[in-house]
Amino acid sequence: MADKAAPDSARRSERSRRAILDAALELIGELGYPRLTIEAIASRAGVGKQTIYRWWPSKAAVLLDAFTAGGQAPEGAGAALPDTGDLEADLKLVLRAAVDEMNAPAYDLPARALTAEGLVNPELGAHFVDRVLEPSLRLLAERLRAAQDAGQVARDVDPRVAVELVCGPLTHRWLLRTLPLTHEYADAVVETALRGILKR
Amino acid sequence: MADKAAPDSARRSERSRRAILDAALELIGELGYPRLTIEAIASRAGVGKQTIYRWWPSKAAVLLDAFTAGGQAPEGAGAALPDTGDLEADLKLVLRAAVDEMNAPAYDLPARALTAEGLVNPELGAHFVDRVLEPSLRLLAERLRAAQDAGQVARDVDPRVAVELVCGPLTHRWLLRTLPLTHEYADAVVETALRGILKR
Numbered sequence: 171m172a173d174k175a176a177p178d179s180a181r182r183s184e185r186s187r188r189a190i191l192d193a194a195l196e197l198i199g200e201l202g203y204p205r206l207t208i209e210a211i212a213s214r215a216g217v218g219k220q221t222i223y224r225w226w227p228s229k230a231a232v233l234l235d236a237f238t239a240g241g242q243a244p245e246g247a248g249a250a251l252p253d254t255g256d257l258e259a260d261l262k263l264v265l266r267a268a269v270d271e272m273n274a275p276a277y278d279l280p281a282r283a284l285t286a287e288g289l290v291n292p293e294l295g296a297h298f299v300d301r302v303l304e305p306s307l308r309l310l311a312e313r314l315r316a317a318q319d320a321g322q323v324a325r326d327v328d329p330r331v332a333v334e335l336v337c338g339p340l341t342h343r344w345l346l347r348t349l350p351l352t353h354e355y356a357d358a359v360v361e362t363a364l365r366g367i368l369k370r
Numbered sequence: 371m372a373d374k375a376a377p378d379s380a381r382r383s384e385r386s387r388r389a390i391l392d393a394a395l396e397l398i399g400e401l402g403y404p405r406l407t408i409e410a411i412a413s414r415a416g417v418g419k420q421t422i423y424r425w426w427p428s429k430a431a432v433l434l435d436a437f438t439a440g441g442q443a444p445e446g447a448g449a450a451l452p453d454t455g456d457l458e459a460d461l462k463l464v465l466r467a468a469v470d471e472m473n474a475p476a477y478d479l480p481a482r483a484l485t486a487e488g489l490v491n492p493e494l495g496a497h498f499v500d501r502v503l504e505p506s507l508r509l510l511a512e513r514l515r516a517a518q519d520a521g522q523v524a525r526d527v528d529p530r531v532a533v534e535l536v537c538g539p540l541t542h543r544w545l546l547r548t549l550p551l552t553h554e555y556a557d558a559v560v561e562t563a564l565r566g567i568l569k570r
Contacts, residue, residue: 202490204404257568282489289486289545290402299546307548314567324569330549331539331558332567338538339531345489345545346499348507349530358531366566367514367532368457369524 189215190222191236198233199279203287203294208232230294233284234301251313257322258364260313265340265356272344272351285345307333335363389415390422391436398433399479403487403494408432430494433484434501451513457522458564460513465540465556472544472551485545507533535563 193214197206208229212219226232252260271277281302288295307330314329323332339359343351393414397406408429412419426432452460471477481502488495507530514529523532539559543551 285546286486286489289482289489292547295547299548303546303548322569323567324565327562327567328558331555331562334539334542334548335535335559335562335567338540338542339534340538341546342534342538342541346485346503346541347492347495348499348503348534355531358528359535362527362531362535363563364566364568365524366564366568367523367527367535368564368566369522370570 186215186217186221187225190217190225190232191239194229194232194236195276195280198283199275202283203233203291206233230297233280234297237280237284237298237302251309253313253316255320257313257317258360261336261360261364262357264310264313265336265360266353268337268340269351269353269356272340278344282345307337310337332363336360386415386417386421387425390417390425390432391439394429394432394436395476395480398483399475402483403433403491406433430497433480434497437480437484437498437502451509453513453516455520457513457517458560461536461560461564462557464510464513465536465560466553468537468540469551469553469556472540478544482545507537510537532563536560 190211193211194206197210197214201210206229208219208222211229211232212222215222222232226235251264254260272281284294284298284302288298310333311329314323314327314332317323318325318327318329323329336359340351340356343349343355349355390411393411394406397410397414401410406429408419408422411429411432412422415422422432426435451464454460472481484494484498484502488498510533511529514523514527514532517523518525518527518529523529536559540551540556543549543555549555
């Protein structure tokens, strides 16, 4: 009996955990951070509030787990970026994928609501940056460092600055909605950043 | 009598208007956009609510006027950017000034609160971008176009993309607080953007 009960219970727990994380992502997009509550997450997930409090201390903790566990931040998933030896092609591939993600409501709504709250709530902002954003930036910096070791990137370029040079403009368009965020834009950013603004 | 009353009245109006705009900027930084009210602005400015409603239809309208009229967005003030013929020096001057502004609480608090609200409130976001952000971006694009006409900037570079290449990274650090936003960083962004990431 115990042999059968334990896996069932683990399966139910995992199902509840998944339902809670999905509910948190849906609701942050619908309500925004200030109006999101543990009660609302519990109700949407079909669990009791105590189930949530058993695993997470706060709504912020639920949301950050939802983001990192939910495949909502695939670039940060720990896998290395493509390295075909062609830096321009590899960066375009990664940044076009980032554009697709930013334009997808399932990512845009929760990520935008969390980012907006993080701007004015420094503690949440720092957790979001550490857990969601920095892992992606570090993977890109590693790819650029590899290109530098291979002699493709200028010696005096700081890989971290180079990463922000390509990610900053995309994030700017995504968050501020200044102009359309397209594959063409991602390509133009990569080309201009790689070759520089000045006439050679 | 009328000759004396009119200027007095105009002076009082201007004093009230200035007090309302100052109060709006202070309070958005203290309370954030959702908790800011016309009542609170009136109380802080020492005027009646009706005085505010006579001039502005909403708190968003007050805030946007506060930002554009208050010298909080000096780059957008319509003046052309410096053009000494040295694009790198001119860009560094402008971006170091932008860094100083972003790090100054009098700009940071209201601009951050308005930006955060604009992320999740598309109508306010669009007004903020049109009134506060785009004028600065256009001035920078004009400066880059002049450098392109002078043969300094590569023919195939889109001046708008080039502008976002230097502004995007600064905005990224300012809003997301990933790493310190310093003059050294502004210089590194300008140098890397102008000369490019790739080895020449």
